[in-house]
Amino acid sequence: MSAQDVAVPARPAYRDANVLRWLTAYTASVAGDVVFFLALSWAATRAGGPSQVGLVVAAGAVPRAVLMLGGGVVADRFGPRRVAVLSDGVRCVVILLAAAALALAPAHLWLLALVALIFGVVDAVFMPAVGALPPRITTADQLARVQGMRGLSIRLSNAVGPLVAGAVLVAGGAEGAFAVAGVLFAVSLATLLTVRVTPVAGPSQRDSARGELRDGLRYVRRHRLLAPLVVVIGLSEMCFSGPVATGLVLLADERGWGAVGMGWVASAFSVGATASALLLTVAPRVPRAGAAMAAALLVTAAGAVGLGQAPSLTVAVAFGALIGLTSGFATTLTGALVQTATDPRYLGRVTSVTTLCTLGLAPVLFPAVGITVELWGAATFFAGCGAICLLAAALGLAVPALRRAELPEFKAA
Numbered sequence: 001m002s003a004q005d006v007a008v009p010a011r012p013a014y015r016d017a018n019v020l021r022w023l024t025a026y027t028a029s030v031a032g033d034v035v036f037f038l039a040l041s042w043a044a045t046r047a048g049g050p051s052q053v054g055l056v057v058a059a060g061a062v063p064r065a066v067l068m069l070g071g072g073v074v075a076d077r078f079g080p081r082r083v084a085v086l087s088d089g090v091r092c093v094v095i096l097l098a099a100a101a102l103a104l105a106p107a108h109l110w111l112l113a114l115v116a117l118i119f120g121v122v123d124a125v126f127m128p129a130v131g132a133l134p135p136r137i138t139t140a141d142q143l144a145r146v147q148g149m150r151g152l153s154i155r156l157s158n159a160v161g162p163l164v165a166g167a168v169l170v171a172g173g174a175e176g177a178f179a180v181a182g183v184l185f186a187v188s189l190a191t192l193l194t195v196r197v198t199p200v201a202g203p204s205q206r207d208s209a210r211g212e213l214r215d216g217l218r219y220v221r222r223h224r225l226l227a228p229l230v231v232v233i234g235l236s237e238m239c240f241s242g243p244v245a246t247g248l249v250l251l252a253d254e255r256g257w258g259a260v261g262m263g264w265v266a267s268a269f270s271v272g273a274t275a276s277a278l279l280l281t282v283a284p285r286v287p288r289a290g291a292a293m294a295a296a297l298l299v300t301a302a303g304a305v306g307l308g309q310a311p312s313l314t315v316a317v318a319f320g321a322l323i324g325l326t327s328g329f330a331t332t333l334t335g336a337l338v339q340t341a342t343d344p345r346y347l348g349r350v351t352s353v354t355t356l357c358t359l360g361l362a363p364v365l366f367p368a369v370g371i372t373v374e375l376w377g378a379a380t381f382f383a384g385c386g387a388i389c390l391l392a393a394a395l396g397l398a399v400p401a402l403r404r405a406e407l408p409e410f411k412a413a
Helices: 017-048 050-078 080-104 109-131 140-192 209-222 226-240 243-255 258-282 289-308 313-341 344-376 378-398
Strands: none
Touching (some): 017 050, 017 080, 017 140, 050 080, 050 109, 050 209, 080 109, 080 344, 140 258, 209 226, 226 289, 226 313, 243 289, 313 344
């Protein structure tokens, strides 16, 4: 057993130092992402105006989506820890160099677009790699807890990241914010180097990258649990990975609640999602995980419709908290089921597929949000989100392998 191998102790994930090191690295990385994208948008606005921001951000978003499946192949071929470490190092160097360049000369759109492009390419490799690590740093009975901890990490980073970015942008401009993002990636890199992983036997003969990608997609398609689960993930995350935030802005404007009202509903959503992540972090087991996931999606569907029909801000805040709680619960369970059911040799590729479903399908709805609200009102948009979520729940209940899916029970030493 090498220096990076680990025999995972039988203890809750939130008391496992190795898991906590991974969580620290993940939290620093997500916070770095938040600071970087806010600094990138700020710099692009100053360099070319609001109309150019979308082009600069797209320069990173498009290659990330296009190359995501290939990133999963890289993670499986070379090992997720090695790939995560190398890609984190590249991100750190690129962002720090960008900070130095902005400190020496005014920002140019071509430079910002180049930085976004490189970042997007590296992100396409990093995200499947870091997402494939949990089954190699803990036991299967702890994966639901790890996913809950991951949810807490995302909520914390999304809450603190904008505050840090705003303060640094005021004090040190875009170059200062880029430097802070680079430091956060350096922290992530340094912590990842201390994470120990269990080895996984690879195939005796390697195929080409294209062949391995086809093999991974075939593995998902033929798997009796993963195939329907990936569809459920795509449907359930389609609205709640971004379009709902836009819908909230338009709903608040339509009802006259203003920016403050929108903020209250969005905050309630975050509080609900945080509560679900905390619950699953400390819960010893979730019985009948597949059925519980479908039930949570049913409540989420009803909550989305209720939010669109809310007669007052108070009712909207209550529905926002409910949606955050149940959608967060479902997301954590689907993540744990994916990592429990997947052969570790395919986990990078499977993670890339689920990540693509989450990040790739959501942008398709962004143009539809404004059109739907303009033509039929915000209530119709949220009713559509509820219908999509209802379809995900129905699939979860209709497929026996998914409805009966279970997570391993934790057995303390």
